[in-house]
Amino acid sequence: QKEVEQDPGPLSVPEGAIVSLNCTYSNSAFQYFMWYRQYSRKGPELLMYTYSSGNKEDGRFTAQVDKSSKYISLFIRDSQPSDSATYLCAMTGGGADGLTFGKGTHLIIQP
């Protein structure tokens, strides 16, 4: 069983829709949960991070973490064509640990 599972997609939705992306994980030691956006041939760009369980909102983006279910989500409201990218979940126990990534979900927002 992989440490972090993420559906690679592609996920195609019309502009303006609410997008739901999610990951499941198996390692209980993970405490910090991040979402990155990666455009083609670019480096991952940090969108949000959440510590432990709970919700966090930043503009059109909402991150949710449910540690009891080992399940994290990213919601994008009012999706735009410019949101088309690969979204990577990542997690760590903290400190100087490396991030453990999901495989990324390729999201396409249709104009």
Add this chain to the structure above:
Amino acid sequence: DTAVSQTPKYLVTQMGNDKSIKCEQNLGHDTMYWYKQDSKKFLKIMFSYNNKELIINETVPNRFSPKSPDKAHLNLHINSLELGDSAVYFCASSHHGRTGGPEQFFGPGTRLTVL
């Protein structure tokens, strides 16, 4: 202002050669990392350095040797390149400490192609 920069952006070389990739960060972070992104876009940690000391060394062939001359730089030297080394290599940095969070900031990547 580029926060995490890498050189070169593209690297094409023959099997058996030795090459280096350089990384610099101007964020004042004390921890730097190397990640490898394979052809299936899967990102995996290779090394982590904190204050110039090696912290993480995942199962990576010893042909890969990171070197950190100071806190702002982490270079990756690869000996005897193999076809399977073809990938995109990303450098990242973070601040580890009481005032730092776990966020890691990534460079633009170095696309290595071994022929």
